[in-house]
Amino acid sequence: MNDMTPVETTLKDWETDQEVRWCPGCGDYAILKAVQRTMPDLGADPANTVFISGIGCSSRFPYYMETYGFHTIHGRAPTVATGVKLANPDLDVWIVTGDGDGLSIGGNHTMHVLRRNLDCQILLFNNEIYGLTKGQYSPTSRSGTRSPSTPFGSVDRPISPCAFALGSGARFIARGIDVHKNLGNTFKEAHAHRGASFIEIFQNCIVYNEDVFEDFVNKKTAPETQVWAVHGEPLLFANGEKGLALDADTLELKVVKVIDRDWQGAGVMIHDQTNRSLAMLLVQMPFGEFPMALGTLYNDPAPTFDAAVMAQNAAASEGKDANLQALISQGQTWTVE
Known part of the structure; x- marks a missing residue:
């Protein structure tokens, strides 16, 4: 759990002896290293940490973390994670999934772990x-x-993972980029949140979908194509020359120019990560017309599922003798000679 006594570790304590096997250049390498580097900063204990995955390239993750782990079945990592957390609420549970594993066959399970608000x-x-x-x-x-x-091009309308998470009742929503230096900070914010923390990480598949995110991850154009949401700070981008404001007529966001750093005069909004409506506006901004919203977009804690279950069990057992034999023997019994 997030309030456990910190343990001093190093990066090496989180690396396994397993050969890391993803395609050369895969963004998964960067995410793995970001997680391994972040764990010592969290004061996390490998003996009380569990990584749980489903099926897919991302789901090899537990093999490469020197912790406990489960490589489970397609889309069902949230189900296993729920069982793990209820069996031992003191464990620090991380779920690793992908857009196919978590939003297609596993969409149902992802929805329920979010609405229940399991601490993970x-x-x-x-x-x-x-x-x-x-x-x-x-x-x-x-x-x-x-x-x-x-082969003729998809005619589907793609799902927005963060919009899906918000619609499912998630209380923490964030976005990151596999190779970005801010990814570790996003992990820290997610870990500090008590409840289900959902982080969408844009990850480059160098073989089957190379550079699909290049239009907003390219470092040369990033100031114009990325807006980083920081609680209590204005939603500025383009080196402070542009910002996001609320259109009073449409109640939608709009891009405004900022002259002489006067962002208040331009009507630029201050990011409030407890504002769910603002979070939904940010995750649904059409890229191209708007920059890509990154960082912690929503963070508004609520009671967790695991804490509620533990409290219910404690109340149900209060004043009762924990005698398994007596429980088995009650009612109608007989002896077979």
Whole structure:
């Protein structure tokens, strides 16, 4: 749990002896290293940490963390994670999934772990493709995506993982980029949140969907294409020359120019991460017309599922003798000679 006594570790304490096997250049390497580097900063204890994954490229993750781990079945990591957390609430539970694993076959399970608000961190690697099964289109693939399963281009409308999470009742929503230096800070904020923390990580699949995010991750154009949401600070981008304001007529966000650093005069909004409506506006901004919203977009804690279950069990057992034999023997019994 997030309030456990900190343990002093180093990066090496979180690395396993297993050969890390992803395609050369895969964004998963960067995410893995970011997590391993962050764990010592959290004061996390490998003996009380569990990484749980489903199926997909991202789901090899537990093999590479020197902790406890489960590589489970397709889409069911949240189900196993719920059982783990209820069996031992003191464990620090991390779920690793992908856009296919977590939003297609596992969409139902992701929805329920979010609405229940299980105390865990959910890392959803989004590369907008099925990588492990050789490049079929996924729930997040853009319209027009050509793949073995959509040779003429996908006609589906892609799902927004963060909008899905908000709609499912998630209380913590964040976005990050696999190779960005801020990813570790996002992990720290997610870990500090008590409840289900959902982080969408844009991850480059170098084989089947290379550079699909280049239009906003490119460092040269990033100031114009990224807006980093920081609680209590104005939503500025383009080196402070542009910002996001609320259109009073449409109640939608709009891009405004900032002259002489006067962002208040331009009507730029201050980010309030407890404002769910603002979070929904940020995650649904159409890229191209707007920059990509990154960082912690929503953070408004609520009672957790595991704490409620533990409290209910404690109340139900109060004043009762924990005698298993007496429980088994009560009622109608008989002896077989």
